[in-house]
């Protein structure tokens with residue numbers, strides 16, 4: 001352990017080795033908060049504290065997994081396995097399973113994801129004959145979510161005239177009724193949504209003192225990462241569990257609180273010292289992640305926020321390159337710029353794809369970036385879009401499996417009762433829903449006992465319903481004896497799903513089949529993996545729980561050497577050598593919806609701070625002068641956040657006009673531009689004061705492809721890249737010299753013109769493939 005402790009600086013060492021009592025580490029980005037938590041757990045275990053008594057809560061499952069792996073490498077795997085570590089949702093889902101019956105839920109309760117919640121709410125709005133333009137299901141869902149996270153139950157809602165009035169004023173007087181129906185329906189379906197996992201935990205801990213005592217005694221030591229983004233519900237859980245021993249250690253950075261829109265409460269971190277007695281406060285100031293330029297630039301921006309704790313962040317790292325700011329004409333140009341500089345950097349610096357991240361404010365921005373990356377053949381991975389498990393075909397398979405575990409699951413049932421089509425129409429389903437509500441039973445129970453009900457359904461349809469019941473029951477029987485993989489394989493065939501997706505032979509159909517195959521592979525993995533664990537059963541229920549709580553960051557299988565694309569929200573806590581923050585435009589970032597109050601704007605600024613502080617070596621900020629949004633071309637101005645960075649840390653790059661037609665960098669541009677599709681707008685003067693617009697007003701000198709002429713001289717940013725080798729003949733067997741890799745022999749040449757690449761076996765040992773137009777080579 002001593003060896004590991006020497007990997008901490010003095011300020012980090014203190015909180016790491018201080019085990020007892022309440023404490024908080026408040027420190028800026030990259031200062032080692034997560035490292036302190038990780039090493040602290042290892043340290044506690046090395047001092048004899050039982051892993052079973054430690055609970056660590058992280059913001060993503062991925063973070064928990066990485067932390068656990070690190071701890072395992074210090075204290076050994078068999079001990080680390082026993083740690084309770086994960087997100088609030090995954091840890092408390094596990095606890096709720098074993099206590100569910102106390103709350104009237106089956107222990108095999110289903111977890112509804114947001115898609116399930118949305119569908120159920122939409123269906124309730126329809127059943128209640130409400131105007132769906134006023135009662136928008138997504139808005140209703142987020143409203144219900146915020147009630148739950150503030151612990152406002154249905155009953156509390158109806159006792160609170162202010163809430164009722166607020167919804168009435170928002171032209172949604174039936175809000176309370178929807179909330180009640182939604183909660184009843186989830187309960188009847190034996191389902192909890194994400195917010196329930198926290199709400200019900202709170203209920204469990206307040207209503208059952210013996211349960212509270214049990215978990216207080218189990219979790220003698222509690223640690224929370226990213227504490228600044230906990231919501232009220234999470235706060236209360238931590239508070240209750242730590243109340244007895246008060247061994248609570250939280251780490252966070254108020255400047256990185258970015259989830260207020262989802263109920264996170266920054267006061268949790270600001271008030272921590274008031275919540276416990278004798279709180280020890282630790283501060284870390286040295287950043288280990290980023291260059292001086294990045295750290296200083298980030299400091300200069302966050303300084304503009306009025307609400308903040310004063311913090312110092314400095315780094316002993318190298319100065320690094322200045323932050324590059326790039327202006328494009330359109331979002332498509334922006335994408336091309338990002339892709340071409342990634343390509344260049346990769347070649348020049350011999351980097352991996354996974355060294356790059358592209359961060360944006362909204363998911364919709366990924367499209368233009370993706371197009372450009374694909375053209376350059378740069379592999380990428382989008383995080384946080386529709387997760388694998390939410391794709392239609394995957395949800396179809398999973399819905400059958402969910403019914404096996406919990407046939408009351410209404411959303412799963414509605415999804416597959418007539419898919420693949422088996423002649424059970426929507427009218428029949430509507431009748432079943434009405435009957436289920438009337439009898440206060442689940443739809444499945446009504447179907448099972450259809451002959452005892454007074455539903456008006458003809459005998460042909462009755463038979464079809466009974467056949468469906470029999471099908472699900474046969475799966476239930478099979479589940480007693482087979483593993484997840486075998487069951488799922490059987491289900492996909494016997495239900496007709498495979499036939500259905502195979503039928504059309506369209507590319508979509510093929511993709512769906514591939515996805516199903518991937519799901520089955522994942523199950524096989526799961527089954528194999530579970531065999532190694534003594535206490536796991538490899539059960540379907542466990543698999544479904546993992547899936548329900550998997551975020552997109554978690555299933556990082558397959559080829560991981562890809563450029564990462566994600567929203568800034570998702571990037572919290574992560575780090576990458578090269579970071580591109582794209583779409584830095586007013587109304588986009590800061591978002592148009594978050595500029596009305598100072599506190600909203602300050603949250604946007606914190607978001608920008610988070611984005612910038614993800615970068616280790618080099619940050620790029622890009623913006624476009626016009627962009628397609630909601631199907632329209634919208635003019636945009638550079639984001640105020642660029643302006644807020646102290647000038648001295650910025651490198652304002654060549655305007656795009658010159659680059660755009662540089663055949664060296666954008667060899668594919670000619671193929672891209674359709675003559676009559678080129679749009680040009682009058683030059684607009686952006687409100688950008690940093691000298692770009694004033695010194696180099698936007699000019700559109702080229703209007704038709706006839707005028708498209710290759711630029712004869714490489715522009716300034718490419719100076720020196722051009723070598724005589726590009727034109728000269730390089731043959732296999734040549735000995736060459738590279739600035740960084742030394743001398744080596746050319747062993748292979750491929751491609752031609754601008755794409756010519758050479759494989760070189762360097763004397764130092766490695767073989768590298770270099771793009772000749774960038775490689776600084778010399779024949780020796």
Ligand code: ATP
Pocket residue numbers: 007008009012027028029030031032033034035036253256287288289572573574575613
């Ligand atoms: P964030 O606020 O973004 O979550 P953080 O404060 O949690 O950041 P870490 O992720 O723990 O910071 O650390 C940032 C980087 O610095 C990591 O790569 C980590 O391994 C490294 N690091 C932290 N402390 C040290 C140290 N004492 N010596 C060397 N590297 C360190």
Ligand code: MG
Pocket residue numbers: 033034035573
């Ligand atoms: Mg961290």
